[in-house]
Amino acid sequence: MEIGYTALDSYARNVIHYLHIFQYNDCRSLVDYRENDMAYKDSVERISPRAQTKITGNVSCKTGSSNGVVKDLSDEGICFQLFFDIGARTGQEVTTRDELGLLTGIVRWNRGDRIGIKLKLSSNTAAQIASYYKFFR
Secondary structure (H helix, E strand, O other): OOOOHHHHHHHHHHHHHHHHHHHHOOOHHHHHHHHHHHHHHHOOOOOOOOEEEEEEEEEOOOOOEEEEEEEOOOOOEEEEEOOOOOOOOOOEEEEEEEEEEEEEEEEEEOOOOEEEEEOOOOOHHHHHHHHHHHOOO
C-alpha cells in the first residue's frame, strides 16, 4: 500500500523548508535586530530620572490595601512592590502612605507583585518628593 501526499503534507513541507531557510540565512539579522533593540532601550531618556529606594509604606485602592516597598521613585511616579495582591488594575486610582506622606495617583502598569503609579502632580507632591531627595538620600 502506497501512501500519497495530501495538500496538508505539501503545506507542512513548505513551512519546514522556509523555517530552514530562515534559520540559515536570517540568523545573523536576528542577532543584529536584538543588539539594535538593546541599544535603543539603553538610549531612551526618561522625562524624570528614577532613584532606587527602599521606602516602606502602604497602598490602597477600591479593591484592597497592602503594605509594600517603593522600589523606585521619580518626580512623575513610583514603582511599588506589594506584599499582597490587591487587585489593582490599570487606570485605577490608588493612594500611598509612606515616609513621603500621603500621595495619590493612577495605576499605569501591573506586573506580578509590582505596580507602576503615575502620581497626580501638585505642588504638595513635588514638595514631598523634594524632601525625600533632600533628607533621605
